[in-house]
Amino acid sequence: xxxxxxxxxxxxxxxxxxxxxxxxxxxxxxxxxxxxxxxxxxxxxxxxxxxxxxxxxxxxxxxxxxxxxxxxxxxxxxxxxxxxxxxxxxxxxxxxxxxxxxxxxxxxxxxxxxxxxxxxx
Amino acid sequence: xxxxxxxxxxxxxxxxxxxxxxxxxxxxxxxxxxxxxxxxxxxxxxxxxxxxxxxxxxxxxxxxxxxxxxxxxxxxxxxxxxxxxxxxxxxxxxxxxxxxxxxxxxx
Numbered sequence: 001x002x003x004x005x006x007x008x009x010x011x012x013x014x015x016x017x018x019x020x021x022x023x024x025x026x027x028x029x030x031x032x033x034x035x036x037x038x039x040x041x042x043x044x045x046x047x048x049x050x051x052x053x054x055x056x057x058x059x060x061x062x063x064x065x066x067x068x069x070x071x072x073x074x075x076x077x078x079x080x081x082x083x084x085x086x087x088x089x090x091x092x093x094x095x096x097x098x099x100x101x102x103x104x105x106x107x108x109x110x111x112x113x114x115x116x117x118x119x120x121x
Numbered sequence: 122x123x124x125x126x127x128x129x130x131x132x133x134x135x136x137x138x139x140x141x142x143x144x145x146x147x148x149x150x151x152x153x154x155x156x157x158x159x160x161x162x163x164x165x166x167x168x169x170x171x172x173x174x175x176x177x178x179x180x181x182x183x184x185x186x187x188x189x190x191x192x193x194x195x196x197x198x199x200x201x202x203x204x205x206x207x208x209x210x211x212x213x214x215x216x217x218x219x220x221x222x223x224x225x226x227x228x
Contacts, residue, residue, distance in 0.1 A: 046221045046222050047165065104171065105155060105171035105212060107171070109170075111164035113163075
């Protein structure tokens with residue numbers, strides 16, 4: 001059974017870089033069937049699409065974050081990562097990693113439990 | 122970007138009721154529309170994909186319909202575990218944006 005687990009610092013200072021990892025078990029991150037990515041949710045608010053990566057390295061990002069965001073994969077650890085530069089308080093959110101179906105409806109069929117990242121000095 | 126608008130923002134209903142949620146896209150998305158359920162403190166859960174296909178393990182009281190720009194999610198005979206927030210999402214064009222959500226609360 002697929003499991004996704006986010007990890008990383010829960011507190012990041014303004015202007016610094018947010019870095020999160022998502023460990024994948026029960027599937028290979030190099031599978032040609034899926035995309036892997038991130039969605040965030042500010043406290044008490046709705047869901048925001050961040051972006052995805054398709055192995056070995058095709059990425060797609062939300063235009064609102066382009067220039068600050070990058071997603072990468074590490075097949076040796078079967079995990080993928082998120083980096084978000086120059087963070088502000090507006091980046092405080094619950095960050096979810098997810099798996100997206102690569103074809104047909106392109107739906108998100110699996111989610112991590114989420115990790116809260118607070119941007120504060 | 123494609124904007125997704127859900128209505129109403131909050132819906133009050135009772136166990137056993139039939140409820141319908143609405144989602145509208147700012148441009149046609151054919152049937153690239155997915156519905157998720159989120160309970161407090163939990164990750165979203167896929168309910169419906171491709172506008173009307175029921176995800177594996179989801180009870181048959183959930184159904185979806187629509188195409189183009191207008192979509193609905195219906196729950197027949199509400200159960201206590203159905204009280205949650207529901208989000209639509211378009212997967213027609215990246216960024217695959219979400220609606221703002223509809224909170225289903227107990228009347």
